Amino acid sequence: MRVTVIPYCIKKSVIINKSDAEELGLLEGERVRICKGKSFCTAEVQTSYGIVEKGVLALSKEYAEQINVGEGDEVEVVPVPKPESSAYIRKKLEGERLNKEEIRAIIRDTVSNILGDVELTAFVLANFVNGMDFDEIEWMTKAMIETGERITFERGIVVDKHSIGGVPGNKTALLVVPIIASTGLLIPKTASRAITSATGTADTFEVLADVNLTVDEIKEITERVGGVIACSESAGISPADEKLIRVQYNLQISPIPHFITSLLSKKVAEGAKHVVIDIPVGEGSKVESIEVGRKLANEFVELGRRLGLNVSSIITNAKQPVGRAIGPALEAKEALMNLEKGYGSESLIEKSLGLAGILLEMAGKTTNGYEYAKEIFKSGKALEKMREIISAQGGDGNIKSEDIPVGDKTFTLTAKKEGAVLSVNNKAMVKIARTAGAPKDKGAGVYLHKKRGEVVKEGDPIITIYAEKEWKLDNAIDIAMQESPIQITGMILERYPSYRYIGGE
Secondary structure, eight states, X not given: OEEEEESOSSTTEEEEEHHHHHHHTOOTTOEEEEEETTEEEEEEEEEEXXXXXXXXXXXXXXXXXXXXOOTTOEEEEEEEOOOHHHHHHHHHHTTOOOOHHHHHHHHXXXXXXXXXXXXXXXXXXXXXXXXXXXXXHHHHHHHHHHTSOOOOOSSSOBEEEEEOOOSTTOOTHHHHHHHHHTTTOBEXXXXXXXXXXXXXXXXXXXTTSOOOOOHHHHHHHHHHHSEEEEEHHHHTSSHHHHHHHHHHHHHTOOOHHHHHHHHHHHHHHTTOSEEEEEEEESTTSSBOSHHHHHHHHHHHHHHHHHHTOEEEEEEEEOSSOSSSEESHHHHHXXXXXXXXXXXXXXXXXXXXXXXXXXXHHHTTSOSOHHHHHHHHHHHTHHHHHHHHHHHHTTSOTTOOGGGSOOOSEEEEEEOSSOEEEEEEOHHHHHHHHHHHTTTTSTTOEEEESOOTTOEEOTTOEEEEEEESSXXXXXXXXXXXXXXXXXXXXXXOOOXXXXXXXXXXX
């Protein structure tokens, strides 16, 4: 069947008249291949009587550009049978093990847009509920690498670090990357945007510079200045992972096998040889127990070995946020301020220097990585390198932390009693920041004035919520009042027996 193209409609779908669908034997949600010469794309079908006339196809701009057609052009529409990979997903849902070719088919069809959101959702849920064995994880990782872009560097030792996430304020990449790049090592840091957190590394660095770089730009900038901080989706690195991440974002879940494959597929594609994996462990994080953290750490090391990567897994403290800022602009501001001063948020600096130091040791730069990293940080070399990276990625290399705007709608929660901070609720902090608008609203987030163990007087500020819109601030305040993000107590917790002894004979 040949139809006329109108280059608009819902992304990833085409809309055709119900009469045309009946002639082709198509039902809503089934797939068609739209061909123009040797170019083609595959899309899900939506049907309508009123949106398009008989003999007319409504095609998204993305698909129209992919096959180089415009309004009024003629295309051929061919029904596509349900792919075999959908049967493999059903098999996984039923708790069965997949073989190498079945996993490759799922990843290949994901990248080719043959599998739709329904199938991808089922695949994510199947792995979340039933898990994957180690061979399945290896096969999935290799399939992700094979179906995406890869970077080959002509010179230098390539290293990288990545966090599995789960702890708010974890902006360590903004310190680690310039420290490492200052030593002559190459660190092409790519990262995804936030899935369940208040901000991801890509969201945060986007406050300072463009993160939507191509693989050629990542390679050129890294070889020129030593490092980049880029969004992996725009670079086409591990594209199957980016499609799965979108599904995970909507479901607000992150299956363990998926973030293992996600992290290491990108590191291999970037050409890294030495990789540090940060595994935050603590209540309210993705990994709550040290036992699970150790198991995961070993899995990263073993998968790295199978992929030819030298991997060190580092279990880190996730009992409270890293640093004090949570949200894209607030975190960019805090990281840059620490680089400017050479001191600041102790947890952020200690963790960043520790991770950078381990990378330096792995690459053979030193035997005392922490002190080497600390020297670079204190000397101002890391700040100078950060400005180079910002400038190379199209940002203002002279920007100061005080220049970074944050949300102008604010509310400060104060202490109702004197005592000390007993705990910080990570999940509540993230929920407040996201309700305030983060990560979409760059200026939204939370600033933590008091952390665990710090003394608090009645009326002292505990947290300040930042938002760009008044109604989002109001909603975030409601969450803060409900969730009790900070628990304050005195040194005396309880008394036994609970009655008061008066005295007497």
